[in-house]
Amino acid sequence: MISAFLDTAAVTSRLLRSPVLAERWEQPSALAEFRVSALAGHLARALFNVERWLAELPPAGGRPIDAVAYFLSGAGPAPHLEDAVPRHIREVGEQEAAGGPAALAGEFDAARARLAAQLPAMPLDRPVGVFAHVLPLDQCLLTRLVELVVHLDDLAVSLEEPTPSVPAQATDLVIACLTRIAVARHGVLPVMRTLARRERAIDPIAAF
Numbered sequence: 001m002i003s004a005f006l007d008t009a010a011v012t013s014r015l016l017r018s019p020v021l022a023e024r025w026e027q028p029s030a031l032a033e034f035r036v037s038a039l040a041g042h043l044a045r046a047l048f049n050v051e052r053w054l055a056e057l058p059p060a061g062g063r064p065i066d067a068v069a070y071f072l073s074g075a076g077p078a079p080h081l082e083d084a085v086p087r088h089i090r091e092v093g094e095q096e097a098a099g100g101p102a103a104l105a106g107e108f109d110a111a112r113a114r115l116a117a118q119l120p121a122m123p124l125d126r127p128v129g130v131f132a133h134v135l136p137l138d139q140c141l142l143t144r145l146v147e148l149v150v151h152l153d154d155l156a157v158s159l160e161e162p163t164p165s166v167p168a169q170a171t172d173l174v175i176a177c178l179t180r181i182a183v184a185r186h187g188v189l190p191v192m193r194t195l196a197r198r199e200r201a202i203d204p205i206a207a208f
Contacts, residue, residue: 041096
């Protein structure tokens with residue numbers, strides 16, 4: 001898990017240093033209401049937040065949950081883009097990116113280097129506070145790996161560049177997590193039919 005996370009962060013770093021990112025910094029991204037700058041900042045937060053959370057004590061008395069339960073805790077009808085939470089996510093992304101693309105890439109690489117030195121010495125069952133939840137370290141990293149892989153694609157599409165390949169271990173972990181979320185939300189049979197029997201599939205199946 002640790003190597004998959006760090007290796008995917010290395011792939012992300014290369015996209016954050018793309019000259020096209022600087023050219024399109026203030027333009028709309030592939031995500032509605034997100035500028036490219038806010039999307040880049042949001043993508044970088046997948047790494048920044050791990051370092052921030054590791055520096056804090058997890059909430060006392062919290063029962064650890066896994067990555068799937070974490071994502072399902074926020075499941076529900078898609079909020080309107082101008083609701084408080086989506087608006088806050090965009091604003092925080094812009095705050096992370098306030099120094100510009102070169103500064104963001106530099107901060108990302110510095111955090112990546114610190115985590116590369118820190119994470120291998122930590123037990124994977126170490127509890128970590130993730131917003132209002134407590135997750136074991138490996139599950140915390142899995143939630144951020146999902147964020148990295150999904151938003152890496154979003155940013156590449158926004159820049160009209162090929163989506164970079166991530167390590168196979170990262171892909172396996174993310175696809176397994178997204179599939180489990182989809183099964184929890186839609187049931188086994190609809191997911192199975194979507195993957196193996198599309199002529200019987202009825203509704204679109206998505207994790208989020």
